[in-house]
Amino acid sequence: MVQVLRPAQAGTLESGDIFIQIAPAAAGSGLAIELESLVLAQYGQAIRATLAAVAAAQGVQDLVVRAVDRGALDWTIQARMLTALSRAGVALKGGTP
Amino acid sequence: MELRRTMLFIPGNSPAMLQSGGLFGADAVILDLEDTVAPGEKDAARQLVVQALHHVDYSGSERVVRINPLDTVGAADIASVVSGRPDALLVPKVESAADILQAAALVEAAEAPGQGPVKLVALLETPRGLAAAGVIAEAHPRLTALALGAEDYTAALGAVRTKEGREIYTARTLVVNAAAAAGIQSFDTPFTDAGDEEGLLADTRLARMLGFKGKLAVHPRQIEPIHSVFNPTAGEIAWAERVLDALRQAEEEGSGIASLGGKMVDAPVAQRARQVLQLARRLGLATS
Numbered sequence: 001m002v003q004v005l006r007p008a009q010a011g012t013l014e015s016g017d018i019f020i021q022i023a024p025a026a027a028g029s030g031l032a033i034e035l036e037s038l039v040l041a042q043y044g045q046a047i048r049a050t051l052a053a054v055a056a057a058q059g060v061q062d063l064v065v066r067a068v069d070r071g072a073l074d075w076t077i078q079a080r081m082l083t084a085l086s087r088a089g090v091a092l093k094g095g096t097p
Numbered sequence: 098m099e100l101r102r103t104m105l106f107i108p109g110n111s112p113a114m115l116q117s118g119g120l121f122g123a124d125a126v127i128l129d130l131e132d133t134v135a136p137g138e139k140d141a142a143r144q145l146v147v148q149a150l151h152h153v154d155y156s157g158s159e160r161v162v163r164i165n166p167l168d169t170v171g172a173a174d175i176a177s178v179v180s181g182r183p184d185a186l187l188v189p190k191v192e193s194a195a196d197i198l199q200a201a202a203l204v205e206a207a208e209a210p211g212q213g214p215v216k217l218v219a220l221l222e223t224p225r226g227l228a229a230a231g232v233i234a235e236a237h238p239r240l241t242a243l244a245l246g247a248e249d250y251t252a253a254l255g256a257v258r259t260k261e262g263r264e265i266y267t268a269r270t271l272v273v274n275a276a277a278a279a280g281i282q283s284f285d286t287p288f289t290d291a292g293d294e295e296g297l298l299a300d301t302r303l304a305r306m307l308g309f310k311g312k313l314a315v316h317p318r319q320i321e322p323i324h325s326v327f328n329p330t331a332g333e334i335a336w337a338e339r340v341l342d343a344l345r346q347a348e349e350e351g352s353g354i355a356s357l358g359g360k361m362v363d364a365p366v367a368q369r370a371r372q373v374l375q376l377a378r379r380l381g382l383a384t385s
Contacts (some may be wrong), residue, residue, distance in 0.1 A: 002253055006210030011141070014111070014112075014113065015113055016111075016112045016116060017111075017112045017113070030196065072112060073112070073116060073152075074152070075148040075151065075152035075153070076112040076116075077147065078148055079112075079141070079144040079145040079147070079148040079149075080141070080144075080145075082144050083139070083140055083141040083144045086140060086144075087140070088195075094180075
């Protein structure tokens with residue numbers, strides 16, 4: 001299991017982007033995602049799933065995520081989440097940013 | 098050789114612009130990690146550019162990434178973005194053959210087994226870089242072009258940068274000649290006033306006249322005017338076809354000398370005609 005060491009953020013509030021803040025969480029507390037999006041009803045689940053999948057792929061299980069989506073596509077969400085995790089002290093698998 | 102009339106810069110930390118970069122018909126897009134990305138966002142832009150390379154359809158535009166200079170974070174850029182399988186890397190502030198050899202070694206180390214070779218384009222934008230243009234152009238087989246960056250260059254000289262560009266005349270001809278001597282392409286510096294189409298057209302006509310094969314672009318609206326200058330005109334295509342007809346006719350008649358309109362068609366004329374027709378065919382402008 002990979003630990004998030006410190007709070008970090010990535011992304012912007014520009015159209016087409018997503019602003020992500022993450023913070024360490026107590027061991028065993030799991031993943032908590034607070035999401036704000038103009039398309040929450042249509043894509044909220046998909047955005048949450050992408051955020052969770054990126055964290056899981058990096059071995060991060062306990063994490064607090066707050067995200068403000070501005071219509072980001074999946075590849076942008078992945079990139080911003082990876083950047084946030086890297087900035088939080090996670091040594092990324094599959095190459096570092 | 099690649100068709101590179103235009104190479105359009107796309108800021109590497111802007112998801113919206115990275116997503117739309119393939120919509121404008123540029124021959125190449127340059128996903129930029131250098132000047133358009135703030136120092137504190139280099140890591141974020143790398144991630145974004147790698148994901149864009151994997152997921153965005155650039156509609157046939159060649160995919161080029163401008164890395165940061167090798168004496169800053171360029172090596173880290175290469176280690177990341179090569180995994181996205183770009184077609185080429187634009188290496189800024191190249192000042193020596195050693196810079197290209199270093200970039201080539203880093204790229205080779207980063208390539209996955211079976212990955213096609215990532216090409217290099219050298220951006221010459223310092224007095225040292227221009228002074229070494231000849232040896233840089235010959236430095237490595239991966240290097241397919243030289244490009245001129247006039248803003249940094251004139252700043253380093255202390256020259257006054259003008260739209261007419263008299264201050265970069267020597268630099269332009271140095272780049273074109275060094276590239277031609279090495280058998281690679283050359284690209285002109287961007288025209289930075291995106292709102293001045295007349296100025297762009299005049300600057301592009303000069304670039305074509307000097308022998309550049311294309312021009313860097315900083316705004317999508319510059320693409321069509323640049324293409325209009327680099328595309329052969331109907332008159333040029335018709336002339337080239339007449340030249341080749343005259344050559345064919347001379348050959349059929351067993352004559353060693355072809356003439357057109359009373360003028361001898363010598364080797365340079367024939368070469369120019371073939372180049373015009375080759376480009377025209379590539380663009381779908383010629384039928385023969």
